[in-house]
Amino acid sequence: MDVHASLRGVTRIYPARAGRPPLHALGPLDLDLRRGEFLSVVGPSGCGKSTLLDVVAGLALPSAGTVTFEGQPVLGRVPEGIGVVFQEDASFPWLTVEDNVAFGLRRAGTDPAEVRRRVDYALGFMGLADFARAYPAQLSGGMRQRVCIARTLVLRPRLILLDEPFGALDQQTRLLMGDELLRLWRETGATVMLITHALDEANLLSDRIGVMSARPGVWIETVQTGWPRDRDSTLAARPNFGAVSARLWASIRGESIKALGQAREGAGR
């Protein structure tokens, strides 16, 4: 097995702050991300899914345990080769679509001709070519999220982390964006880790699904979907699709009830 990134005994405890006691958000948990796989993480709200992503990306340090990416420890900085797409709209409203997409390349000092080439490719790939000179405010939520994906894509990340990237979109747009994500995954050969609360979405997109408990989040089980690499949203029509979703719900339902009763203490941390 070719391990791309791995977590060992990762725990995250938020220290006491501004009138709140410390909060045990996550772990301890282990994870081996295989090179080129599509892994989804599902769990009840507030279980520490986003915290997990922050730790893998190097956006947050674990309170205990270690994270490695391509054999190197991740120590509180985002390593080269990791791209992240967030749930919130992270497009820069003061830049046009093409300047948004080119942003990371220009900051990294890439040769202008190469920037042009890669940006044009990414705009075409994400269906944004006609909107190159528009500002994000002129686009719909789905198109803005495409801008963010294109901005990540041009940097050619080997590991793409997505934190509920379609959470703010309507169901039909979500399905279409999921298809595009699968296409991107196939063409780039990158490893993908997707955080989501939508069980069907995880089922549809993933090779493997990790199911997390209510806070503090630990693994309950890992489900192999067994879908072919060449797949899209029509997969939902398969007879055993429902069985996988049902199995996910069976293992997560009790945890969701537990999470419902937990205070929103993790919010805003």
Next chain:
Amino acid sequence: MADGASALAAAERQDRLEAWGGVALTVLSLAALWQGLHYLAGDSAIASLPATLRETWHLLSGPRYWPHFRETMSAFLWALLIAVTGGVGIGVALGGHRLSGEVAEPVLVALYSIPKVTLYPVVLLFFGIGLNAKIAFGALHGVIPVAIFAMNAVRNVNPTWLRTAATMNLGPLQTARHILVPATIPEIFSGLRIGLSLTLLGVMIGELFASQRGIGHLLMTSIEVHDVRRIMAVVLIVSVLAVTLNALMLAIDRRLHRRV
């Protein structure tokens, strides 16, 4: 969950302790800055802290200067009353009526930003020298921020709450009492906090000219005879008053906003 509750109480205690520590540290730094400036600039520019404290005590301990403070306080309270009732009235009216608000907002913002001290001669010509001019000048400073905040508070009331009130068949008075007032109070209070500081400043600027009494007058005569110690003592008294009032209002402000 006894453990959780006691942990929360402990965290809150710790938090309060930190807040007071921060304030104490700020006061100490300001005192150090003051003394540093004293050593740098000398007695003729800024009196030392102990000398200023002695002078402050001298001003406050005997009844000789009390009329000045009483005069300023009564002018301040009257001005505040006018600024608050006028500001809230104007703000609520403008916030409730969309077009009026659109018409008036740029005017309010422009009035807020003009150097009002230049209007002082006009105020004097209308109200004459004395208490009324100070009150008018203080109210002039305070009324606009209160009006702007009140207007925005009314505008920003969540329309869903009003629709909820309608589904419960609440009358206009009940809607005002149970929806509008609790929804707008925190924001209006923020306006009051800013209006209060500006009203105090307005009253004191009013007292600088052509006034025979009040803290501002005391300050102006001290500046004229270059009594640095007294200047600093008056500034200290005013600053402590302003910071205390503001800290009090800020604490209430935070409590009000926590619920929303």
Next chain:
Amino acid sequence: MTKAAWIRLALLAAAIGGLEGACRAGWLPRTAIIPPTEMAAGGWRAVASGELNEDMAQTFSVVAIAIMVSLAGGFLVGFAIHGRPRLRRALDPFLGAYYAIPHFAFYPLLIVLFGLGPGPLIALAVMFGVVAMIVATMNGLDRVPRVLGKTAQVMRLTGTDELWRVRLPAALPHLFAGVKLAIAYSFIGVIAGEFILSTKGIGHAIAFAYDNFDARSMYGLILFVLLLVASVNLTLHTVEQRLIQRRSR
């Protein structure tokens, strides 16, 4: 122009016309107020005569310097405090009460520190303007979505790059509130300072006219100052609205 703007213009014209009429009819005491046309004439005469050229040059150069120092200093200090929540919490009650402190009382100190001439006036205006910018910068940075900061981290930007390329542009529309206030306060600080303490400048000219019962010059100059500040503000307001519109979603 929108409907509201037309109504505003009409009301303004009616107010000026009404004042003109009331003054001409003798309903308002001539010792207190003069008709707006005479104010405008008085202001035009005072400005066009050239007698005030030196005063105006002094006032405007002092205001310009004070504005630049307030904006740059306020942004940097606000940014520094914003990154230190504890410091910010400790400073909050002081920042809120700041504008109630009679700053001109520090004028003697400022003269010793900065010498005679425009130095103390600049310092006075900066004391007045900078805090508005500090507070607005912190509030503006509060409103920068956290996800943009995270994005900058993912792009592995350095501290200064993050500030200039992400945080500053993201906060810019919100900073405008502070820019407007800092400019207005710099004007207020300089003119109030001149009014009370100086022997030069437009503020002094107004006080001088008042002392000499020269109502035409006084009202004329007041009108001039108010129009100037209001038009600067209006220009900034227009730019701000355009910025916000481009970004509103």
